[in-house]
Amino acid sequence: MDTIILADWLSARLDRTAAEPTYRQMLELMQQAILTGQLAPGTKLPSSRTLAIDLGIARNTVLHVYDQLTAEGYVNSTTGSGTYVADTAPRDGVAKKAKTEESKAPCTISRRGERLIAQAGVSPKQWGAFMPGVPDVAEFPARTWSRLQARLWKRASPDLLTYAPGGGYRPLRRALSDYLRVARSVKCQPDQIIITTGIHQSIDLAVRLLTDFGDRAWVEEPCYWGVRSVLQSSGLTLVPIPVDEEGLNPTPRDMVEAPRIALVTPSHQYPLGMVMSLARRRALLEFARQHKVWIIEDDYDSEFRYGSRPLSSLQGLDDAGQVIYVGSLGKMLYPGLRMGYMVVPEALVETFRLGVAELYREGQLMQQAVLTEFILDGHLTSHVRRMRGLYGERRELLINAIRARFGDTLAVRGDEAGLHFVLELPHFADDRAVTADALAAGVVTRPLIHYFMNHDKALRGLMLGYACVPNADIAPNFDKLADVIERALTPMHTPMPTPLAQA
Template structure:
């Protein structure tokens, strides 16, 4: 393009009525002309005064455009000589030539990324009947939280507005250590607690610091898909270990090749809900001690037990320092808080405090300070107690709705604790198809098959969360789901 007709080319493409500034329009058009070769390398641009007159715009606008083009390497400018289009084409040999068929292929994500996306279990809907694992955020004492937050902001210290120290806000770590010792029988001092953004980050940090690429990791079969994704994306070799009514049940073959790490949910197995017996706990801890296996104990919702006190943690039985205990405040308070914690053995404290600061540059100190006040003032304990009662009511309402519709033909399992249970289906049922049909009808449920690595041996069922469903909405929503289940089972029986 000759610079004589540059003004005409620009004028034909400028939208003088647009909200976008004239400077931005001229800049982007000239960048486009240079990158496409319409303004060839070495072409001398008209002076800023000439181009401004030709376009009927302020000279300062053109000067800003030329300055930006120069700063980004599109043009070169020499005092007394003028402004010239720079040669921005790659140098010969600087880029390896691709075969024609390869050059046509679009860039894609990695094989590891493809596997992660293909196996993702995240739902497009995160609220409502019957989303598993989600608390009723409408019941969160937001006024109390707001009052505590306002009080802290009035006297906000600079220390609360910067990056978090390794491990997190010390008063919060002290408050959590006191809470966990009483509520979960966790053996810990404040320095052993590392504040994270939740269980996913806790597991990710532990994996990065305790394992190497290719190491073996035991996971329960079935297990939480999110934790499994974290382990797989870190390059670990996952070994699915079956569970029975007593919890994790490794075979002789499993134990013949000890893993580097084992991830377990002993107090409320996810998703099936059984509790690991004391004998199995002691056996796992002894195996870990003998073979130097790290155990990650995911204690995701044990505060909510119905009809009995919360069970003691596996970590409380550990005398060898092999257990990393991880938990989250999202289910006790609200998921958007994105705050969790991990309790690490004393010999790992310095490494984990450095690791969390190095990898994630933690912050949210103001939120951590608010949470500290919330705990120390007794609000956490009273909120959990109140929600335990409410969730217990909703659990009963949903079980009653199931019994009224199906009697004893469909079993409920894992309902003694937590925010969900499993509605078992016949082995011939397609729980994935039922869940998809339910979602189309506005009801969220997760198929049990998605939690298995070996889907051919998976139990069939639906994960039903009841915590975030108002009492009056449980029966009508289950009626919609029940109709879908009945239709699916009838069609399979006929076939």
């Protein structure tokens, strides 16, 4: 482009009525012209006075554009000589090498990233019937929370607006330690509690600090897909350990080579719902003590137990300091809070406090302070008690809807606690197809097969969450799901004889 016609070219493209300043429009147009070669390297630009007159704009506007172009390396300015377009093209050697390498290997993510994405279990829908693991956020006492938050913001301390100290807000750690000792029989002091953004981050931190690439990790078979993704992405070798009605059940062969960590859900196995027996708990703790195995106890929803008191934690039986206890406040309150905690052995306290600060630069102190007030004023305990009653009602309604359509032909597993249970399907049923067809009908569920590493030995079933479904919506939504299930089971039924009148 000849600079004689630069003013005409710019004038045709500047929008004098736009909200964007003329300076910004002109700068972007000239940058693009230089990058595309319309203004070739070495081209002398008109003086700022001449260009301003030709465009009918203030000279300062042109001066600002030229200064910015110079600062970003698009042009070179020499006093007394003028302003020239710089040569911004990559050097030939660099360009040729880049082009050659590009032709050899297409742009792609890592193998670890490919595996993570290929096995991702996250759902595009996070709410509604029958999304498992989600509390009823509509029942959260938002006014109470808002009042506490407003009070704290009114007298906001600078200490609450900066990064979190190692481990999190101390008054919250003290309140949680008191709560966990009473509610979950966890043995801990406030300093042993590390505040995180949830169970995923808690496990990620433990894995980063306690394992090396290639270390073995025991996981329950089946287990929560999210935890499996965290462990696999860290380069660990996952060893699936089967579960039975007493929980984790390692064979003698499994125990020949001890893992570095073992991740378990002893109080409410995820996803099948059984409770690890006391004998199995003691055996696992002794094995961990002898072989220096770190046990991560994922206690994700044990506050919601129906018909009996919540069970004591595995950590409460640990005398060797081998158990790291992790939990989440999202299922008790609302998932978007993104707040969890871990209780670490005393020997690891300083390591984990430094680790969480170094890796994640924790914050959310204001939210932690609000939560502290929420707990100390008794709102957490009363909210959990009320939700336990409400979720218990919804659990019964869903079980009744299942019995009304299928009688006792489809078993329900793991309904004694939590926010979901499993509806078993026959071994020939394709639970993934049922899930897809149900979603098309407006109902969310998860196929049980996705929770198994070994699909050949996987049970078939559906994860049904009931906590976030209003009572009146349970039966009609299950009717939609039941229609899908019946279609999936029909091919295995004996065909009805064709009436003679229709033959």
